[in-house]
Amino acid sequence: MESLGQLLDHLKNPDIRRRTESITEELLQNPLIRALRSEYPEIDDRVIRLNLSKLYQYAGDHKHCEQCPGLEHCPNDFQGHFSKLDIERVNGTVEIYERKAPCHLQVAKTNAEMIRKRIRSFYVDDHALNEGYNNMEIMAKDRLRAPAVHQIFRYIQDVKENGLSPRGLYLTGAFGTGKTYLMCYLLHELAMVGYTGVIVYMPDFVEDLKSMMQEGQKLKEMTETMKECDLLIFDDIGAENLNPWVRDHVLGSILNYRMNRKPTFYTSNYPLDGLERHLSFTSKDGEELHKGQRLMNRIAPFVDVVQLFGENQRGKF
Structure with missing residues (x-):
């Protein structure tokens, strides 16, 4: 014109x-x-x-x-x-x-950019965070997981109505049932109302930490981000190869700071007792039950367990 x-x-x-x-x-x-x-x-x-x-x-x-x-x-x-x-x-x-x-398209774009800025991922495919979500599709994808999905929906709604509590969720279930997807959905929905979040894929995170031991500033910045964010998700915890330093000084420090302050979330193939056994064993020192129990004392009391049933969705179109 x-x-x-x-x-x-x-x-x-x-x-x-x-x-x-x-x-x-x-x-x-x-x-x-x-x-x-x-x-x-x-x-x-x-x-x-x-x-x-x-x-x-x-x-x-x-x-x-x-x-x-x-x-x-x-x-x-x-x-x-x-x-x-x-x-x-x-x-x-x-x-x-x-x-x-x-216009409404610009508002939608601005909101999407704000959401992306509120969420950080370490070693998690960003596609899982940016693909968009549909409540009805989440429910219809596999009816077996409906009880778990309802529990997550209730958690999100409760936070929107009442604010954050220090209590998170422990999402456990078999391979490929959508645990990571549902946690990304939770992050996305709560980022829309202003909460910041971090999701960490544990196997790659732990491997990277081993090479990061001499990079004090980078390690400090990463752990501070995990401590201070509103919502922290440890994805696939139990699948990593732990060493005592990672377990006791990195994970222990993060969880010790967050307990009674901010909610932490987990996805795992292990139930809680299985995770405790995993955390009690390191490749360097072997089995140390008391150290596994000490870390679990910073996890189990601060989560509600969500059992996710369903079919393996990987490879399905």
């Missing part, structure tokens, strides 16, 4: 003047402008001409929005936004102010 400013710059040209007058007449017949004048009778022809540029922009933006080609191809001057008019009555006359408002 040619800007009205370009037209007004050449008003001395008779052809341009006639075209401007034609545009003015079109605006006077535009349904948007007529509706505006019906609501504000003070908007007479004089006010129209004084605010011609604003009204021209207003009508043009709305015409583009009616024929929206998508956000990436938005023809409006300010992509993803349209002109809105604020009318104020001052001493029997009206003042017209123009402002830019985001």
Whole structure:
């Protein structure tokens, strides 16, 4: 759309003047402008001409929005936004102010970007966090897991209504039943209402920690992020090869900080007692029951167990 400013710059040209007058007449017949004048009778022809540029922009933006080609191809001057008019009555006359408002597509894009900024993943495929979610599809995918899904839905709703509690969830079940997917869904839903979250794939995290022992600053930043986020998920805990330093000084430190403060979540193929046995054994020192029990004392009292039944969904289309 040619800007009205370009037209007004050449008003001395008779052809341009006639075209401007034609545009003015079109605006006077535009349904948007007529509706505006019906609501504000003070908007007479004089006010129209004084605010011609604003009204021209207003009508043009709305015409583009009616024929929206998508956000990436938005023809409006300010992509993803349209002109809105604020009318104020001052001493029997009206003042017209123009402002830019985001369209629903721009709002959706901004919200999605804010959600992505609130969620961090370590060693977890970001596709699982960004693919989008549909409640009905989650329920219908496998009826066997419906009780677990309902429990997660209730948890999300409770947080939305009452805020965070220090109590998280321990999601246990067989391979491929959707544990990671459901935890990503929980992160996504709560990020939408402002909570920050981190999800960590434990086998890769533990392997990386072993090579990170000499990188003190990087390790500190990572563990501080896990301590301070609103929601922390340890994904596939029990599948990692632990050493005493990781168990006692890294995991122990993170969990010791979060207990009674912020909720921590877990997915595992192990039930809680199986996880305790796993945490009691390291490749270096063998079995140390008391150390496994000490770590479990920072896990078990602060979670509700969610048993996930269902078929292995991996490889299905």
